[in-house]
Amino acid sequence: MGPAPAGAQVRGAAGEPEVMEPALEGTGKKGKKGSSKKRTVAGSPGEGLLQPVKLSRAELYKEPTNEELNRLRETESLFHSSLLRLQVEELLKEVRLSEKKKERIDAFLREVNQRIMRIPSTPETELTDQAWLPAGVQVPLHQVPYAVKGCFRFLPPAQVTVVGSYLLGTCIRPDVNVDVALTMPREILQDKDGLNQRYFRKRALYLAHLAHHLAQDPLFGSVHFSYTNGCHLKPSLLLRPHGGRHTQDRGHRKDERLVTVRLHPCPPPDFFRPCRLLPSKNNVRSAWYRGQSPPGNGSPEPPTPHYNTWVLQDTALESHMQLLSTVLGSALGLKDGVALLKIWLRQRELDKGLGGFSGFLVSMLVAFLVSTRKIHTTMSGYQVLRSVLQFLATTDLTVNGISLCLSSDPSLPALADFHQAFPVVFLDSSGRLNLCADVTASTYHQVQHEARLSMVLLDSKADDGFQLLLMTPKPMIRAFDHVLHLHPLSRLQAACHRLKLWPELQDHGGDYVSAALGPLTTLLEQGLGSRLHLLAHSRPPVSEWDISQDPPKHRDSGTLTLGLLLRPEGLTSVLELGPEADQPEAADFRQFWGSRSELRRFQDGAIREAVVWEAASMAQKRLIPHQVVTHLLALHADIQDTCVHYMGGLLDVLMQGLKETSSTGEEALAAAVRCYDDLSRLLWGLEGLPLTVSAVQGAHPVLRYTEVFPPAPIQPAYSFFEHLREQASLLPRPDKPCPAYVEPMTVICHLEGSGQWPQDAEAIRRVRAAFQLRLAELLTQQHGLRCRATATHTDVLKDGFVFRICVAYQREPQILKEMRSPEGMISLRDTPASLCLERATRQLPLLTSALHGLQQQHPAFSGVARLAKRWVRAQLLGEGFTDESLDLVAAALFLHPEPFTPPSSPEVGFLRFLFLVSTFDWKNNPLIVNLNNELTVEEQVEIRSGFLATRLQLPVMVIYTPQDRKSSVWTQDGPSPQILQRLVVLAAEALPVLEKQLMDPRGPGDIRTVFRPPLDIYDVLIRLSPRHIPRHRQAVDSPAASFCRGLLSEPGSLSLMPVLGYDPPQLYLAQLREAFGHLALFFYDQHGGKVIGVLWKPASFQPQPFKASNTKGRMVVSQGEELVLVPNVEAILEDFAILGEGLVQAVEARSERWTV
Amino acid sequence: MVARRGRRSARGSDEGIPSPPGYSAGSLHLPEFGACWALFLGVPQAALPSPLHRCPHSAIPVKFSGKQQASHYLYVREHRVREGTKSSWPQKRTLFVLNVPPYCTEECLSRLLSPCGPVCSVELQEKPDLAESPKEPQSKFFQPKPVPGFQVAYVVFQKPGGVSAALALKGPLLVSTESHPVKSGVHKWISDYRDSVLDPEALRAEVDTFMEAYDKKVAEEEAKAQEEEGVPDEEGWVKVTRRGRRPVLPRTEAASLRVLERERRKRARKELLNFYAWQHRETKMEHLAQLRKKFEEDKQRIELMRAQRKFRPY
Incomplete structure (x- = not known):
């Protein structure tokens, strides 16, 4: 939705005012010119933030004027909504040429015209004799074969006409081009010039001579050659005005980029006979081109449809211009429409290069639709855009060509002839020229695909269609899997x-x-x-x-x-299934697939060709x-x-586990989920529980396929551990390296409601504990599973996976919420405990099952979510975001892919994740993730307006789901504005780097670059010893060797509970945050990070008055008269080492910043 | 604060680190957090005159062990409260200790202060609290062990002399000595992990005792309610409960809201819409007002987008 704006104030959830504004300045858009020009948005606190509009009653209910009524009516009939109308108007203002610029361009054009007319003529020479050309200029054409008949001389053009979008008023900024057609005088050309590139040779020589003379003129800043629409037989000359001080007027400084004038020489009208240039005719003789006659003498020469078209295009420049100016002439809406379509094409990179779907083609298409009365001249730009997209989406020009030609002359070739020669057919009004001659079938299919997507988007009404349709670029690397x-x-x-x-x-x-x-x-x-x-x-x-x-x-x-x-x-x-072996098509199949095709016998008895x-x-x-x-x-x-x-698959390495290098973990996740399914079946069928199980729901990232490194079944080597006999559990040993990290997968087990449940929170906890004990007992008795029960959960070891079953009672959050007023009225108020419980037992399972469903629909979801999470964590920001919030952002890429299609590969999804994160305007928009498509359009509108009204009470990052329409539960506790801003900046940096790597044809280089965090911003680095990092091997740059983690490679008998959730770096971080959280922030990558980044909070270094609550970690110094408290940094740095004894390798204070 | 800012900018020019965003040396290279901190800088602390100024604490250096160079300081004073304030800590005999480092446990503090005189009790708390914590020990099954940070301590000596001796302590105190090593780091985590593996039988016993007591309490309450059922009190009021013969609507907020809503709907059903001419007029006007409001909102949105230069297509 566009970059997050500067100048913001968002109030954190705690209600503490947190100004985000300075954080934004100078971080993201430093180099951009825009920021310097940006209007000052600072000032009043609400600036840069949308607020609900308050209009007085008198304003709302005053008598409408005629004008107002008309505008409202027009908006309703011609545009989708008033917002869209305003947006389109703004956009057109942005791309239109201003009148002032037009005047300057006109003046420049007049100058160009004069200079061209003054160019001297040359005497006649043979075409092959190019000695007359001055030294400083080369012929802008590959003259292969060189020998060709004919003579050339230069004469000033018979006519200079401006053609193209500039005159029509449909040209758009930036890169303003003015096309000028130079009609070559008849004397230059000879009969049969249409043959064997003679015309093109002359055209090129004509340009070369022009170029030589114009280049010496100080009026022009640059004189270059280029190809017209990429067709390399047809060069054109590009002239740009001089930008420097040579011009008299100082205001013309920026003229260099003002305009590019393109000169196209063209033959005099009616010089070529159109019947010679039909697609079935040959105009490049094999004898000349290949120096030999075609094999099998007497066989007809092959037709040269493209060559013929290029010649024809030059002859038709003016007639096309006339046609367009009569159609578009005075109809403003049509011009707007063409401008919008051009922007649409450009955002999709469809308009450039040979065979691009250029602005000219679109204008002609509009003209065609006007002639077939599908577009009316009174339509608005938006309606024109819509109609053209509708037409493109539903018409396949590769099968059914269209023609602007109205005459029914029998001498004209049929459409079918064109279809034979060209993949896409759209004839002009002469009926002989195919405007889409260079457009390949796949380009057209791409245009169709885009048009179809855009139509769906326009019809859906829910989202900000304008933004997605016209303002979002779709570069190839982000659009294709x-x-x-x-x-x-x-x-x-x-x-x-x-x-x-x-x-x-x-x-x-x-x-x-x-x-x-x-x-x-x-x-x-x-x-x-x-x-x-x-x-x-x-x-x-x-x-x-x-x-x-x-x-x-x-x-x-x-x-x-x-x-x-x-x-x-x-x-x-x-499998690629081919035809049965005895069918005649089998030979084709074999020929197509070559040696890969094999004869195979299938279960139904058929013997077929197949490729496996x-x-x-x-x-x-x-x-x-x-x-x-x-x-x-x-x-x-x-x-x-x-x-x-x-x-x-280049980023797959970042998700691969240790052992299997070919899989990115989907199989391992599926295995864990299967095991969970078995367990839930056991729970359902458990006999002897006082209450029956009413639901078993997963609540762990593994069970929604978004755990970065899926768990593998574990086989602990008992000798590696200490044993705790009574509890049949293993314990880590101080003299060994840290054992492998095993995270139990949380499963919520709801028990049915009953009158027997106590109605007191404390008592419910005790009853739940009793259930946990009973559950462990029953699972051990009935299914022989190793269990360990605690007051809040039961850990179950099943097939090497460990599950943590939490018993839940549906009414418990409600009981925690109950408050009794003095009058005895019972009301429900959210309390921290009730919210926490509700989140864990109700919302998390719902989310998990919804995302599990999403994975079934989109197999790439798992990869995208995991790559995204991996990247955020690798940048040491993982602890600022909840798992669920990142999963939801990834889900949004699949549920709301517009203007793209849902990603089918992890890479492209990851790129779009970076794009979304870096451009989403978190301040003014909630991210609505419409899981299971439960929200209707009206509900979404309602959610948005509710969001605006309560923005200041909401967290900085707001994600809504159908289950959570008001509070954005998963972002309540973070990220803080700084962390979110940091993520935005990092994503904005990483995206272009990664895209450049992937678009580099020589290979991507080091794909891990964007996953390595910058460490130079931290004040202190705490280096950890890999011996006690259990997930050392998961690091971005995976170490060649690591420590033994006490695992057996072959399965053994399982009877003791392995060490669960023991991760020294996490325990260390918890201690650090508790002790020094008021002084510093700690950053760490949980996937094998070897370093903790510490960032001092500047405020903590302000001297504080002596107060009991201020003393933590500080010491008293006298400052002038007063005694003040400052952080005791030396002692704190030593504390870092003491608290992490054994884990910490070194504490590096990197800067002297902390000295007060 | 000013000095700090000055230092930061000086540093920037000295080392020239703040470089334009870009990548170097194969990793993401970015501008520093710098600007984010303005948040923290911008909030001035209210400099309240603290009563502690008048009764200065004495500072006792404390170190983890002899190996450390720098030390933290315990700020100690006698525990005193203003007249009229209740405090469960015994006057004169209690020492109030601030800034106890996270690795310093209660036993440890007791050991460190015992040279000053016999110690009755030591209690570590998150923040100063005048009342003693409830004596009843919290269940280790239901209250997870908190991760310690910097804490405050109330140390009760047997005799008042201990307090004055403690105030005169010079230190530095060593938390972990050869004779009494204190676990930290990996060793501490391993022992914490061992402690977290609890005996289920003990849990069962605790749950059973609690539930027994709870059931008894509930039974007593019920019996009492039964007794009072239908019996008027001194003023003649009879309490009606949902256990009575004719159960009444529960007195909850939700229930009363439901009743109100039902009332409203009933009234709405009776109303005629678009019956009178003025009603027609008003609906039309309402529609227009809606459109106007929407238009204003859109204009505001556009204004914002224009300010953000969101209309540059590429």
Whole structure:
């Protein structure tokens, strides 16, 4: 929802005023220009915070004016809501060109026009004789083959016209481009120039000469070549105004970025005969292009549809312009709509590069919809956006092309002819030019996919559609589950030969990247089949180069990146089922899969061709697409796996346990949950309890699949421990390293209500204790399980897992709440004890079961939640957040994925987690996690308004669920504003680093970088000895060797209760916080952290007056007349070592900051 | 506070650590917490004149063992209270000790102060409390052992002379000596863990005794209530309970709210909506007012977003 704003005040739950404002300044957005310009939001306390509007009665109920009524009515009919209307207006204001700028651009354009007309002509030379070109400029075209017939001379253009979005008023900031068409005089061109790239050669020479002369002009800051829409046969010249002091006017400083003028030479009207340029015609002769006639003399030349289209595009520039200006002309709403659509496309990275879905295409699409009366000129921008998205979502242009052409001339080619030559068909008004010629099928499918998602979002009404639709960027790495880079691109040349794409190469003028793109994506789509939801490819970016340089080679155009959106249900199968062996399709199948295809006999007796992939664990199954892609690319396109850089599963190492390196723990979690299911069955069937069990519910992260490191069944080596005979328990021994950490999994066991329960809180606790004892007895007697009962829980050892069963009585929280007023009225008031009990016995089990359900729907949930938790803990902030709050944030990524789809891989989910955390405006918005879809739209609105009204009483981070609509229980005790702010800053830093690593085609480098915490901010570091860190091996940088933790590798007999919940660093931290919590904060990574970071609280170093409550850890010094208390830092540092004797290796005071 | 701030900024320029956010040396590198602390700096403590100024404590240095360099200080004085205030601690004989370090237990303190005179009792508390804690020992099964921090102690000597001797102590006192080692760190945690494994039979016995007593108490109360049932008191009032022959509505807040709600609904059912012209007018006006209110809210929201520059699409 956009970055959290500066200048905030949020009152903590305790009601203590905590000013968040200074914390925000200078942390996150230091470098951004925006913050310096930001309006001063400081001042009154409520600033920057939404508050319920209070209008006086007179204001609310005054007579409406006509104008007001009209506006309200218009809003209702043309927009979704008044908020959306205001948002759209603001956005358009932001991207529109101001009148002042337009004037300056117009002035610049006039100058450009004059200069162009003044360029001298040259004498006529052969096309191949380019000696006349001055030294400082290179022809912006790869002239392969070089030899070509024809003559060239330069003459000033016959006409200079501005075309494109600038004139229409639909161009949007930033990067304002003005397209100028230069009509070349007829004398330059000759007959048959349409053949064999002659026209393009002349066009390039024309530009080269122009460039040479314009570059010498001081008016221009830069003169560059670029490709028009990435089509490398059609260079264009980019002119930018000079930004420096050479201009007379000082106000023109920033002119450099004001505008880019793009010059496109085009042929004189009616020069080319349209019938020669139909998609079925050939205009690049094989004899010329390949230096040989096509094999099998007499066979027809292959058609060159793309080449023909590029020529046609130049001829149609002006007619398109005319069409658009008549349609969009005076209709403001349509222009707004086009601008919005452009923003929409740009946020999705769909508009750039060769074959992008450009703003021009969208404008034409609007024109088409106007002509079919799907859009009316009086519609608002929002309605235009909606209609176009609706059209895109429901129309497949790859199957049913559309045409703007109204005439029914029989000489015109049919749509079907175009479908044969192009994947996507959208004809212009001439009926001969396919506007979508370069758009690949997968690009169009991506556009369709996005349109569909956006329509769902617009229809859902609940969320802030505007923000998600138009303001949220969707970079490829965050939108797709897996991403793969093909690098170096020169491999694709070989691929073209392997795929026998010579005609396509001829058509594309040697651009092997775009020639191979279509066939490659089709190949992969077919291979991935049911595993794939959508395959998208990046479009080669449009490069710019200096006029003195040769145009960039095809292989230099970066990398080709493919994004895979996976289908989770398809990922579970390791089998690719082919046809039966005797069917004719079997041969195709064999040919497609090559050596991987095998004959297999199935249980139903069928003998079929099949491909089986090796994958045992969930993590490996997620990576089957990797196997498929490398296999198919090597087999069919001759692209070896060294050139395929597959970015999937890279973060798995951070979730892997010690022993199994192939699994990311889903299997281990499932095993624990199975064991829990068995136990709950035992509890249900227990005989001899005075009351029956009414519910057994899990309440531990393992039981909702979000424990970072799942428990493994344990086999303690008895010799490693001391034994406590009477209780049949093991004890840690001081002379041995700390034993393995075993955390019991909490299970809540509700007993039925009965009149026999006492109605007194103390007595209920005693009765519960009696039940715990009885439960232990019965489980031992009836099922032979080792149990240990205490007053509050019973620990049960079952198949190596330890469960902690807590008996609960449903009415207990209510009894704790009861207060009797002096008049004898009984009322219910929340007390800390009742809230705590309610949280533990009612809300936690509900949440656990809801998230357990979520995992069944979205198999990637576990991975995402665990990675997120792992990262927060690795940054030493784990103790500031409850487990549940982080799990809920992860769940929100699945339940409210808009504008994305629910993640199917842990990596992408983790990236979105970082994005959400770093951009969510926690101050003005609650995070509503609609578990099980229980909340209706109206209820959500109600929750939001309730949130605004009570904001100051709520914690800084507010997460609502259907079970918890008012109080945000899981964030009540934290994080504090500082910790949350720190997390936001860390996430904002980590996200770009990780994305850059994953988008780097040469490999991600050290993927653990973002998981390593910065330690230089802490005042004191307490180094711990690994000997007493039981979870030492879970560290981010896993140690090569660690201590023996008293576990047996092979199963033995289990009869003694292992050491439970014994984690020295945690015990140490509890002591530190209790003793010094008023002076310092302590930070630690529970997963094998070897260091505790200590941060002094500055306030604690203020000298305090001598008071009994102030003396803790302080000493008296005399300051002037008075005796004051200051922290006794030397002694405290020694206390750190004393309290952690044996565990602490060293206490490093890192700064002298604490000296007063 | 001023000095501290000055120091911080000086440090910043000396070492040049606050660097722009970025990454170096393979780990996240970030600006420091720094600014977050303004929170704590901004709250000035009310400097109340404390009565303790008038009766200064004497300070006794205390160390964990001989190995430590620096020491904490116990601030001790005689326990005295103003006239009229009740205190269960015996006057003259009680020593009030502040700032007892977390590793110092009651036995330990008793041992350390015994040279001053025989010690009756030592009690450690979280904060000063005039009353002695209830004598009845808390059940170890139901009250988990608290993690100690810095505490205060009331030490009762047998004779008043102990107090004055203690006030004159020079120290430094050593908490852990060779003859009486005090466990800390790993050894302490292991012994704590051992202590946390309790005997279920003892628990059962305790529960049984408690429940017996409880049942007896409940039975007595019931018997008493039975006796009083229907018997008017001196003024002639009869107490009606839910155990009586005609049970009445329980006197709870929820129940009374329910009654009110039922009343309201009954009244609402009788009302006619949109019957009179003025009602029509009012509903329309109400609708308009709603729209206006929404519009104002939206405007406020937009204003905020504009201030946050949220309309920059990229």
